[in-house]
Amino acid sequence: MHTLYTWVFEPGFFSNAPVHAAALIGGVVAVVSAVVGVFTVMRGQSFGGHALSDVSAAGGSGALLIGLNPLLGFVGLGIVGGGVMDMIGVRRVRGRDLATGIVLGAAIGLSALFLYLDTTSGATTGATQQILFGSIFTIPSGTIWFVAIFSVISLASIAAGWRPLLLSTVSTDIAAARGVPVRLVGLLYMLALAVSVGLSSLAVGAVLSTALLIGPAAAALRLTTRLGWTLAVACLVGVGATWLGILLAYDSYYWGSGHRGLPVSFFIVAVVFITYLLSGLPAARASRRGAAPPGLRSEKRGTSDERRGKAAPSGAPEASGKTERAGDTACSRVS
Amino acid sequence: MNQASDGAVAPEILDVSGVSVSLSGRQILDQVSFTVSAGQFTGLIGPNGAGKTTLLRVILGLQRPTEGKVTIQGQPRSHRDQSIGYVPQKVLLDPDMPLRARDLVALGLDGHRFGIRLRSKERGQAVREMLHAVDADRFADARVGNLSGGEQQRVLIAHALISRPKLLLLDEPLANLDIRSGQEIISLLARIAGEQQIAVLLSAHEMNPLLPVMDRVVYLAGGRAASGPTEEVVRAEVLSSLYGHHVDVLHVHGRVLVVAGPAPGQGADLTPDHAVEAG
Numbered sequence: 001m002h003t004l005y006t007w008v009f010e011p012g013f014f015s016n017a018p019v020h021a022a023a024l025i026g027g028v029v030a031v032v033s034a035v036v037g038v039f040t041v042m043r044g045q046s047f048g049g050h051a052l053s054d055v056s057a058a059g060g061s062g063a064l065l066i067g068l069n070p071l072l073g074f075v076g077l078g079i080v081g082g083g084v085m086d087m088i089g090v091r092r093v094r095g096r097d098l099a100t101g102i103v104l105g106a107a108i109g110l111s112a113l114f115l116y117l118d119t120t121s122g123a124t125t126g127a128t129q130q131i132l133f134g135s136i137f138t139i140p141s142g143t144i145w146f147v148a149i150f151s152v153i154s155l156a157s158i159a160a161g162w163r164p165l166l167l168s169t170v171s172t173d174i175a176a177a178r179g180v181p182v183r184l185v186g187l188l189y190m191l192a193l194a195v196s197v198g199l200s201s202l203a204v205g206a207v208l209s210t211a212l213l214i215g216p217a218a219a220a221l222r223l224t225t226r227l228g229w230t231l232a233v234a235c236l237v238g239v240g241a242t243w244l245g246i247l248l249a250y251d252s253y254y255w256g257s258g259h260r261g262l263p264v265s266f267f268i269v270a271v272v273f274i275t276y277l278l279s280g281l282p283a284a285r286a287s288r289r290g291a292a293p294p295g296l297r298s299e300k301r302g303t304s305d306e307r308r309g310k311a312a313p314s315g316a317p318e319a320s321g322k323t324e325r326a327g328d329t330a331c332s333r334v335s
Numbered sequence: 336m337n338q339a340s341d342g343a344v345a346p347e348i349l350d351v352s353g354v355s356v357s358l359s360g361r362q363i364l365d366q367v368s369f370t371v372s373a374g375q376f377t378g379l380i381g382p383n384g385a386g387k388t389t390l391l392r393v394i395l396g397l398q399r400p401t402e403g404k405v406t407i408q409g410q411p412r413s414h415r416d417q418s419i420g421y422v423p424q425k426v427l428l429d430p431d432m433p434l435r436a437r438d439l440v441a442l443g444l445d446g447h448r449f450g451i452r453l454r455s456k457e458r459g460q461a462v463r464e465m466l467h468a469v470d471a472d473r474f475a476d477a478r479v480g481n482l483s484g485g486e487q488q489r490v491l492i493a494h495a496l497i498s499r500p501k502l503l504l505l506d507e508p509l510a511n512l513d514i515r516s517g518q519e520i521i522s523l524l525a526r527i528a529g530e531q532q533i534a535v536l537l538s539a540h541e542m543n544p545l546l547p548v549m550d551r552v553v554y555l556a557g558g559r560a561a562s563g564p565t566e567e568v569v570r571a572e573v574l575s576s577l578y579g580h581h582v583d584v585l586h587v588h589g590r591v592l593v594v595a596g597p598a599p600g601q602g603a604d605l606t607p608d609h610a611v612e613a614g
Contacts, residue, residue, distance in 0.1 A: 042432050159451050160450060162451045163447070163452060164446065167447065170428065170442070171423060173421075174421060174422075174423060175446070175447070176395075177397060178447040224433055225476075
């Protein structure tokens, strides 16, 4: 029993200060990402969230360059990027794709420049690793206060705009006719998204932050029918994946004889991805069951299952594709 | 066909007077005027591109008219009031969205308010009653995205009606429905208009499904409108002057067909382009 315990939790896991800080910050960030992520997936703005993570990367690497806390850069430039995307035309679906692509391209270009300057100036040689793939075990202690403030801002924006946000997600036309300031609500959501992406860039790195944003939300949307439950499950998946990732990364130091800890971001994203894959099982089983006894279910039910089956890939591959890619990057870097 | 005999007694809800709209130099609406009274079912009929959606957007206050004005119960439309219920054209409800029919109807009560809502007994009761009124009890707990077109229409109508508006606007609600669901929606709307004394203004490019319930018609063609009781408006003289060329109004087995007659410089053939209202 004891050996099993020490096998799961390698020595010192619960007394290790960086582990405490990582679990705390990671947990908070996972909750914010999950809540904002549910709206991101429902609004079909996963691509926008991804673009903001690239803007975040430019902000983080720029902040390092001028000696600021990277989190301020992640969030600060993220908010600017979100504003620019809204200005170029996030509201129209076609305009949205275009705006997102343009902002994304510019941001990656800036990151390339800043990261080059960061690493060649000598002071911060680990900048690329830190910005792009995260460093949750080495977050400076003062950062926790910024994390707290930004989390409150992000969650408060979502809470303040809750009903109008939901209504305009259902139909912009209905919301506008009801007198909802659709533009303002969209900006409020964009603010929450930018801040949340900045926070997850701190936890798992800018490149992987979309995984933490989209993955738990997408899994929760597959498993639940009510928004309250969706949010709860998304938070659970996000926090669970983050903590399990931290544990695995800590343990990985003791795997083999190399004594080389593997990157925590890889484990977090891997757990999110696997959870997302598993979340498809109940729905798949239900639709198989639904198809088996003909006549037991009404015709209506059959068509709706069919539609769900058809609709699932539309939201899903975007998230899974991203996670997969993110996982690959981490893997190849490790080996 | 209902006679609008009680139209004079019922209070006037909507007054559209002399509304013109030009969008990027193109005249969409030209001096459109009509009124709608409580309890009346009015069809906004016209071919595609006649300006029906633009007119509805003007009434909703989403499109500013270049000329003319719209008053609702004698007041200019302000965003704050909830006196208009609206069911837009083509609402795409995502099957992945975790929103039950019940939740969408509840958003009709307070979806425009900021902040988080607290659960209350009265709200739940109001939502249940509304779902019952549109015969949607059966699928109250189903995801809206998984419902059929007709069922979604019912839920959207319940969403629009729960704030007790005086005027209900529906933009092409029959466009994506099969004939039977369409008839069910129409008779539901006619019943609600009568029971709750709501003015219903429904746009459609096809008037025949509406003939049994329509009290009045606003016929829109080429940006201009003629309005009144159906049998007064849907006549060859009136519609010919709207279209600017001769059209015939044919009555075939209780259905009305509007077909283009010989126009100056054009052949008298009845190609689909000329049959402005068929079926």
